Amino acid sequence: MEAENHTCVSKFLLLGLSEDPDLQPILFGLFLSMYLVTVLGNLLILLAVSSDSHLHTPMYFFLSNLSFIDICFTSTTVPKMLVNIRTQNKDISYTECLTQVCFFNIFVGMDGFLLTIMAFDRFVAICHPLNYTVIMNPQLCILLILTSWLIMFWVSLIHILLLNRLTFSAGTKIPHFFCELAQLLKVADSDTLINNIFTYSMTSLLGVFPITGILFSYFQIVSSLLKMSSSVGIYKAFSTCGSHLCVVTLFYGTGLGVYLSSALTISSQRTIIASVMYTVVTPMLNPFIYSLRNRDVKGALGRLLSRIVFGPSYITNLRNKWTVQILKLLL
Numbered sequence: 001m002e003a004e005n006h007t008c009v010s011k012f013l014l015l016g017l018s019e020d021p022d023l024q025p026i027l028f029g030l031f032l033s034m035y036l037v038t039v040l041g042n043l044l045i046l047l048a049v050s051s052d053s054h055l056h057t058p059m060y061f062f063l064s065n066l067s068f069i070d071i072c073f074t075s076t077t078v079p080k081m082l083v084n085i086r087t088q089n090k091d092i093s094y095t096e097c098l099t100q101v102c103f104f105n106i107f108v109g110m111d112g113f114l115l116t117i118m119a120f121d122r123f124v125a126i127c128h129p130l131n132y133t134v135i136m137n138p139q140l141c142i143l144l145i146l147t148s149w150l151i152m153f154w155v156s157l158i159h160i161l162l163l164n165r166l167t168f169s170a171g172t173k174i175p176h177f178f179c180e181l182a183q184l185l186k187v188a189d190s191d192t193l194i195n196n197i198f199t200y201s202m203t204s205l206l207g208v209f210p211i212t213g214i215l216f217s218y219f220q221i222v223s224s225l226l227k228m229s230s231s232v233g234i235y236k237a238f239s240t241c242g243s244h245l246c247v248v249t250l251f252y253g254t255g256l257g258v259y260l261s262s263a264l265t266i267s268s269q270r271t272i273i274a275s276v277m278y279t280v281v282t283p284m285l286n287p288f289i290y291s292l293r294n295r296d297v298k299g300a301l302g303r304l305l306s307r308i309v310f311g312p313s314y315i316t317n318l319r320n321k322w323t324v325q326i327l328k329l330l331l
């Protein structure tokens with residue numbers, strides 16, 4: 001195969017999850033439903049938080065930021081895959097591919113940063129409850145989120161500029177269901193040393209810093225819980241931290257799965273399954289974890305749904321209570 005400059009390579013072949021034609025309708029249905037559940041679930045969280053003044057606190061603002069990012073996160077990969085399955089076409093253009101890499105990196109990094117910020121928020125709430133409103137003021141919240149966006153924007157931009165130097169052969173196949181940085185580096189023709197160095201250092205930095213922050217916060221939280229005497233306080237702390245801890249475990253657990261399975265290269269099939277868990281299942285489960293375990297979110301969702309069903313002017317306490325009850329039964 002003759003090597004061409006990337007300017008000549010106008011497209012790649014995304015091999016997808018399986019080449020078996022019998023599996024395609026099943027994959028399409030499965031991923032379409034997961035995508036719709038993800039978008040709907042996270043949209044409900046966004047609406048519930050913004051419409052309910054009880055939830056106008058830093059913790060829920062961060063949660064709605066997480067929901068927003070989760071919607072963007074799945075939207076960078078799944079729709080393109082669905083279109084490719086539907087049209088039985090494996091092409092992805094060079095520009096589309098780099099766009100996917102860019103946005104995927106930004107949103108993965110933002111997920112990690114937000115989970116860290118949320119852990120810090122819980123740490124301040126439990127270990128310094130009297131100073132909570134002073135420390136977690138709106139300026140600090142916005143500063144934390146803006147800084148994370150800026151960092152991820154610059155890191156992604158450098159990734160893209162470094163990728164743009166590489167050459168690829170015409171008709172290069174990517175054995176994945178979206179353009180992933182590590183996969184692209186594997187199939188490049190030219191020397192990827194600088195790319196690999198940058199990728200590994202950024203992955204370790206952006207992996208180690210958030211994990212250290214989260215571990216530190218939870219270490220402090222647990223040690224201050226052990227000093228608490230009232231069981232009510234301990235229960236309350238656990239109920240607000242429990243959902244966050246579940247989401248953190250899911251995100252970093254599946255992330256580690258992807259990393260290990262691709263580092264050990266046991267089989268590319270297993271790496272892909274781990275990536276599906278990481279990129280599709282995790283964002284889908286986040287809203288469920290939060291609404292299942294959290295009474296405030298459940299209440300806000302109930303009020304939101306009753307407003308949608310009965311209209312804003314008919315909202316009454318009775319209907320409100322009924323919807324909350326129904327929602328509790330359903331969830």
Ligand SMILES: *[C@@H]1O[C@H](CO)[C@@H](O)[C@H](O)[C@H]1NC(C)=O
Binds near residue numbers: 145
């Ligand atoms: C994200 O968090 C910031 C800071 O708390 C908040 O002002 C903003 O409304 C949130 N954005 C979304 C989409 O929830």
